[in-house]
Amino acid sequence: MICKSTTIKDSKGLLGRLPTLKADVPEFVFIATDNARCPASEVYVKEGDHVKIGQVIGLRKGPFFEQPIHATVSGTMVGYEKHYHRSGKLVNFIKLQNDFKEEWDPSCSPRSDEEIAKLDRKGFAEILKANSSVGLGGSSFPTYVKFQTEAKIGTILVNAIECEPYITADHRIMLEEMEKIIGGIRYLQQAFDCKNAYICVKAKYTDLRQVYGAFLKRYKDEGIKLKAVGNFYPQGWEIAMIRSATGIKIPSGHLPSEFGIVDFNVSTVVGIYDSVKYNRPVTDRLISITGDGIRYPSNFKVRVGTPIRSLLERCGGYKHPEKDKILILGGPMMGASLPSDDCIVTKTVTSVIVLDAEEHKEEPCIRCGSCLLSCPAGLEPKQIMDAVKAMDKKRVKELKPMRCVECGLCTYVCTSHIHVTDYIRRAKTIAKLP
Amino acid sequence: MARMLGDVLIALAPTVVMAIVVFGLAAFRNLAISVAVMCLAEFVYVLIRNRIPYDGKKHTFKEQWKAGVSKYTINNFLAPCLSGVIFALIMPASTNPGYVIYVALIVGALVGIVIGKLVFGGTGSNIFNPAALGMVFTKLCFGSKFDYESNYYESNYFITNIATGGTPLTNLGSYTYPGVSNYVGQFAGINDYSILDLFLGRVPGMIGEVFKITILVGMIYLLFRHAIDFRVLVSYLGCYAFLMALAGIIVCNKIPTVSFGQFMGFAMFSGGVLFGAVFMFTDPVTMPIDSPSRVMYGLLGGALTVIIRIFGALPEGVAFSILLCNMMAPVLDYPAWSGREYTKKKVAVMASIVLIPAIILVLALLFAPEVKA
Ligand code: SF4
Ligand code: SF4
Numbered sequence: 001m002i003c004k005s006t007t008i009k010d011s012k013g014l015l016g017r018l019p020t021l022k023a024d025v026p027e028f029v030f031i032a033t034d035n036a037r038c039p040a041s042e043v044y045v046k047e048g049d050h051v052k053i054g055q056v057i058g059l060r061k062g063p064f065f066e067q068p069i070h071a072t073v074s075g076t077m078v079g080y081e082k083h084y085h086r087s088g089k090l091v092n093f094i095k096l097q098n099d100f101k102e103e104w105d106p107s108c109s110p111r112s113d114e115e116i117a118k119l120d121r122k123g124f125a126e127i128l129k130a131n132s133s134v135g136l137g138g139s140s141f142p143t144y145v146k147f148q149t150e151a152k153i154g155t156i157l158v159n160a161i162e163c164e165p166y167i168t169a170d171h172r173i174m175l176e177e178m179e180k181i182i183g184g185i186r187y188l189q190q191a192f193d194c195k196n197a198y199i200c201v202k203a204k205y206t207d208l209r210q211v212y213g214a215f216l217k218r219y220k221d222e223g224i225k226l227k228a229v230g231n232f233y234p235q236g237w238e239i240a241m242i243r244s245a246t247g248i249k250i251p252s253g254h255l256p257s258e259f260g261i262v263d264f265n266v267s268t269v270v271g272i273y274d275s276v277k278y279n280r281p282v283t284d285r286l287i288s289i290t291g292d293g294i295r296y297p298s299n300f301k302v303r304v305g306t307p308i309r310s311l312l313e314r315c316g317g318y319k320h321p322e323k324d325k326i327l328i329l330g331g332p333m334m335g336a337s338l339p340s341d342d343c344i345v346t347k348t349v350t351s352v353i354v355l356d357a358e359e360h361k362e363e364p365c366i367r368c369g370s371c372l373l374s375c376p377a378g379l380e381p382k383q384i385m386d387a388v389k390a391m392d393k394k395r396v397k398e399l400k401p402m403r404c405v406e407c408g409l410c411t412y413v414c415t416s417h418i419h420v421t422d423y424i425r426r427a428k429t430i431a432k433l434p
Numbered sequence: 435m436a437r438m439l440g441d442v443l444i445a446l447a448p449t450v451v452m453a454i455v456v457f458g459l460a461a462f463r464n465l466a467i468s469v470a471v472m473c474l475a476e477f478v479y480v481l482i483r484n485r486i487p488y489d490g491k492k493h494t495f496k497e498q499w500k501a502g503v504s505k506y507t508i509n510n511f512l513a514p515c516l517s518g519v520i521f522a523l524i525m526p527a528s529t530n531p532g533y534v535i536y537v538a539l540i541v542g543a544l545v546g547i548v549i550g551k552l553v554f555g556g557t558g559s560n561i562f563n564p565a566a567l568g569m570v571f572t573k574l575c576f577g578s579k580f581d582y583e584s585n586y587y588e589s590n591y592f593i594t595n596i597a598t599g600g601t602p603l604t605n606l607g608s609y610t611y612p613g614v615s616n617y618v619g620q621f622a623g624i625n626d627y628s629i630l631d632l633f634l635g636r637v638p639g640m641i642g643e644v645f646k647i648t649i650l651v652g653m654i655y656l657l658f659r660h661a662i663d664f665r666v667l668v669s670y671l672g673c674y675a676f677l678m679a680l681a682g683i684i685v686c687n688k689i690p691t692v693s694f695g696q697f698m699g700f701a702m703f704s705g706g707v708l709f710g711a712v713f714m715f716t717d718p719v720t721m722p723i724d725s726p727s728r729v730m731y732g733l734l735g736g737a738l739t740v741i742i743r744i745f746g747a748l749p750e751g752v753a754f755s756i757l758l759c760n761m762m763a764p765v766l767d768y769p770a771w772s773g774r775e776y777t778k779k780k781v782a783v784m785a786s787i788v789l790i791p792a793i794i795l796v797l798a799l800l801f802a803p804e805v806k807a
């Protein structure tokens with residue numbers, strides 16, 4: 001099909017209607033020592049030490065920032081184990097044994113409203129940094145960085161679009177944490193001194209639009225509005241969302257704050273509320289376990305650090321255990337597929353998708369051009385792929401693969417079932433070479 | 435990919451049926467021969483391409499055969515099948531003497547698929563449209579033997595009031611008109627054909643090209659299924675129609691007996707313009723990949739077709755212009771100036787692709803020396 005393709009099958013079914021189940025806190029939780037953005041780390045506790053929820057047990061070091069590591073259960077530290085991380089890499093995890101007392105660290109004490117009212121942008125940034133709040137939509141980009149801008153902000157956007165197929169975690173948050181979302185937005189309004197806040201949802205989610213239409217009446221004069229944006233993919237991509245919601249087109253290489261816009265994922269907003277109000281880091285998160293390969297797709301509220309295997313069991317296991325499975329963390333379009341189900345829920349995991357492995361033979365590219373027409377970043381995936389195959393470094397650089405947002409559309413639309421996105425990823429590595 | 439090839443084959447089906455109904459066994463024979471030759475060539479190619487690599491041992495033919503056959507996919511059947519059908523549809527039903535048609539079909543199909551496609555590395559890597567290449571090759575070798583006439587009398591689908599030995603286009607060459615140049619004078623003959631007959635395909639011609647209704651049905655199906663890029667189709671037909679209209683205005687002024695409507699109808703519905711535009715120009719493999727380049731590609735094709743038709747020694751320009759454009763496709767794709775945006779420069783190039791031929795056309799038609807009777 002030679003055409004610009006912006007719709008993908010969303011496969012969410014009725015999962016968004018299912019209430020969230022509370023997953024039991026497991027006996028052992030695992031906390032990653034390093035993650036995709038922070039390659040090095042330092043751990044403050046040793047084996048046998050007692051820890052409490054919210055206690056800082058280590059420090060992740062990234063190139064530009066550092067992130068405290070928090071314990072998510074109370075209990076004892078029993079050692080290290082290697083498991084798969086969200087990014088698909090094998091990573092060192094701190095293993096904590098749960099004593100089921102649920103004791104909070106004394107540092108995690110709620111702030112009074114007066115205290116909060118005095119905070120300015122810098123104050124918020126410090127709190128968020130201490131609680132290592134990151135983009136929970138999957139970017140794991142530290143939130144406080146967005147608070148460090150000096151620019152005057154005119155619009156706050158909350159991203160609840162969730163354009164990836166299958167996932168419904170944000171949908172449930174929108175329905176279940178309404179008060180916290182509003183609270184978080186109020187803090188954002190205070191921090192950025194800006195009244196204008198939009199919660200962006202897909203136009204086709206009529207339930208959210210009805211619920212919020214009624215709910216937001218209570219907050220009439222606060223400037224919080226629901227904005228229905230398009231149903232296309234990748235609407236959830238920052239640049240696409242800003243364009244749909246405000247009409248501003250952000251050129252590649254610029255930050256939204258230069259245009260007076262900040263944007264947060266809705267689960268990040270809930271996280272911001274918890275950090276500011278209760279001074280707590282993210283210890284629980286909402287994830288969807290879904291996909292055609294799972295028996296009962298469900299939404300769970302899970303403790304960060306829970307092994308995924310136990311959650312899969314709660315979903316009734318695999319539907320067709322005899323078939324090969326593909327496990328994807330994050331959305332099927334952008335997420336990373338895992339080599340094994342031995343993986344841990346970190347706070348940026350939005351979903352686990354289990355698909356039956358299907359053989360798709362790659363056919364020769366027939367130059368149909370669909371990937372070019374569909375690429376939201378304005379790239380030429382087919383040309384990049386050719387340059388990669390030819391190992392032509394100069395040409396790869398000319399084609400600017402770094403602009404790719406890895407939305408996966410080029411693979412999705414390819415008439416010949418070529419994994420075009422994989423070539424673009426390779427092109428990125430080539431382009432980084434001197 | 436299989437779906438796209440399948441779609442084009444489905445779109446061709448009405449034309450194929452029409453050809454078999456009207457031209458009878460001859461058409462069926464042509465289709466069968468060319469499809470069989472092309473598929474066989476592709477099969478042999480798959481066998482050769484997937485030989486077991488040299489590893490010191492000797493492999494029996496049976497092992498080699500197995501290794502090759504395991505790599506044979508549905509696409510290795512559909513792609514040559516499609517080329518074969520298109521090739522047969524742009525060939526005449528028979529030749530004079532009759533046995534030449536076999537030679538012509540087999541040689542043409544082989545040259546088309548081997549030189550047009552397989553030597554470049556098979557489907558997806560080819561530079562030339564196999565069907566067009568095969569057709570041009572046969573035309574150059576056997577063109578004088580093409581016989582549009584015998585089937586013309588055999589089938590009662592045709593009207594029989596024109597005595598003719600060639601297609602409407604080949605016949606034009608024999609017309610002149612006092613006081614004007616050859617280029618203009620040839621069009622004195624177009625009044626002999628009714629536009630309706632041209633449209634219905636009741637004129638002698640290539641077995642598939644003549645049936646405009648079924649081609650249009652196929653076109654609508656393809657557009658509906660997004661199996662072809664409308665940019666090439668529209669820019670090709672648009673450029674062709676625009677330049678023909680320019681020519682038409684001049685011709686009608688010089689030859690009072692020719693009306694403008696008649697001229698345009700003749701231009702659009704004679705020969706293989708429509709067939710080429712729908713089924714050959716839109717072959718994605720041989721066209722550029724960026725949308726602006728695709729528009730340029732179509733415009734270039736339209737301009738070349740007009741130029742060949744009016745000035746060329748050959749009456750029919752579609753297959754030639756396809757090959758010429760195929761050669762230009764890598765140039766249009768050259769990374770230094772290709773890209774997805776329609777920049778001012780590119781629009782300027784598009785305009786010049788249309789305007790330069792237009793100027794040549796107008797000057798030549800207006801001022802070319804007259805024929806001395
Ligand atoms: S993955 Fe990258 S190259 Fe492919 S369509 Fe998305 S942005 Fe474009
Ligand atoms: S890579 Fe796939 S989508 Fe892109 S031009 Fe080739 S066949 Fe088409």
